[in-house]
Amino acid sequence: MAVRVGIIGCGKITERASVPNLVNYKEKAEIKALCDIVEDKAVAMAEKFGCKGVNIETDWKRVVKRKDIDAIFVNTPNYLHEEMAIGAAKKRKHILVEKPITISNKAARKMIKAADKTGVFLMIEQTQRFDPVHQAAKKFIDTGKLGKINMVKGRIGHAGPEYWAGGNEGWFSDKKLSGGGAMIDIGIHILDLLRWLGGKEVAEVCANIKTLEKPFSVDDNGSVLMRFTDGTFGQFEASWTTRPYEVMTWIYGERGKVHTAIGTEIPAVARIATTGEGKDPNCVLEDINLEIGPGSGWESAIHYFIDCVAKKEKPFITGEEGAKSMAVILAAYESAEKGKWVRVKY
Ligand SMILES: NC(=O)c1ccc[n+]([C@@H]2O[C@H](COP(=O)([O-])OP(=O)(O)OC[C@H]3O[C@@H](n4cnc5c(N)ncnc54)[C@H](O)[C@@H]3O)[C@@H](O)[C@H]2O)c1
Known part of the structure; x- marks a missing residue:
């Protein structure tokens, strides 16, 4: 049935x-x-x-x-x-x-x-976890070919909720109804994606979150540094003033990197390099255009x-997964307000 x-x-x-x-x-x-x-x-x-x-x-x-x-x-x-x-x-x-x-x-x-x-x-x-580009990246990362992941980085941006909502941004710019601006609306997309791709939990954040362009009382741009519980670190940005739409990630491991970019011609690539042993570490061993499946996220x-x-x-x-991602975003808002690093409270 x-x-x-x-x-x-x-x-x-x-x-x-x-x-x-x-x-x-x-x-x-x-x-x-x-x-x-x-x-x-x-x-x-x-x-x-x-x-x-x-x-x-x-x-x-x-x-x-x-x-x-x-x-x-x-x-x-x-x-x-x-x-x-x-x-x-x-x-x-x-x-x-x-x-x-x-x-x-x-x-x-x-x-x-x-x-x-x-x-x-x-x-x-x-x-974002379901987007075929990100599914391809995750599949590759899970092969372990990158080795230990040290840094993750991401960015998401579009022109703002008024374009999504047909000329009126409505409740998106009212903090009581939305919880905030670009950071909670789309920052949560990229942060959640990085948590999943990197397989890491965020311990602390330090953020700049501001309204740079829009006539809104909520934020339209934010930039966040993260320290993960395993001691590695990363960063992400969310923007409501980016044209055209883009979602980008960079996942760096000991032996290479994965780069995904929605909004460009090559949406997902992985590069595996030599790891030393007297060889030039810039020597690319494998350049892989990751295979992107059909459909949409x-x-x-x-x-x-x-x-x-x-x-x-x-x-x-699960609810826990959603709650963990939201807790990072709320900690980022707190950090931007206080001007210092803030521990994430799950
Ligand atoms: N996953 C994604 O990529 C993605 C993209 C856009 C929006 N969203 C999320 O989807 C949700 C809705 O966003 P949207 O862009 O569709 O907003 P929207 O304003 O277009 O739609 C919300 C609808 O809810 C209705 N509504 C309000 N109060 C209600 C109530 N008490 N009972 C029944 N209906 C009620 C409104 O009349 C409106 O039609 C938000 O949480 C937003 O963050 C997710």
Whole structure:
């Protein structure tokens, strides 16, 4: 039987990612309810994607209560994730929550506890991990050919939420609703990706986070230095003033490096060099264009979650994973405010 889904929030991510990638997976997934406080948005979504017979709701509590639903997608502004995920967990629904998990460490812990209590899956939609470019990089890194990883570096940037949201940045620039600006919105994408590619946990951060260009009270650019628990270090940047969109990583190991770059012609390469033994360390032994699979990060993330629910297999981006990434971002904000290194509190 197909996994039956209710989606809360019928905005941009639902239109661009969730509904199309459920509709193209119809042998495995069925959309049972579309919910938005603005009823017309749910109706328009159903019409656009030909979701015949779908239930249109305006009250999310009615959706999580439905007996004909197995899983809930929480696709609303960040501050609502906590309440909705906990409400869904209480009604024993598996949950896919959009990134960031929520906007405070305490709220994240409550969400994890609620899901654990009823034994449902809580997956956080950190979609960069699913991008075929990053999947290829991870596969290569996991071969161990780089040797010990010493440094990781990353950058994500786009032109800002007003371009994503069609001219009005809406709740993205209201700290109470979003938790912050570029750093929590997309900094969490690149940081989560680096945690996963490098296989490291962040112990401390030191950050510059500012509003450089936009007429917003939240940040539009940030740069963060990290010390990992194993003593190695790294850095990342998040920007809402970068045109065109880019996502870049550099993973440095003892014997070479992996570089990924979305937004350029060669999206993922690995270079393995000699390690000395009297030879020139700049001598490249292997230059590998990593093989990129088909599809998109959004599509793979959604199909993966549906498969996990169907097979009763715990998704690998758990609530804890989402909470760890968010804790680093919150520590970065604290560091920028205090002007000093801050320990990450998980
Ligand atoms: N994974 C990604 O790459 C990615 C990309 C963009 C956005 N997101 C995340 O997706 C989430 C939604 O972002 P978006 O860009 O779709 O925002 P959006 O503003 O386009 O959509 C949010 C929708 O939620 C609805 N809503 C608000 N309160 C509600 C309530 N109480 N009940 C039901 N519906 C309610 C709004 O009316 C709106 O239609 C955010 O957490 C954002 O960070 C993830």
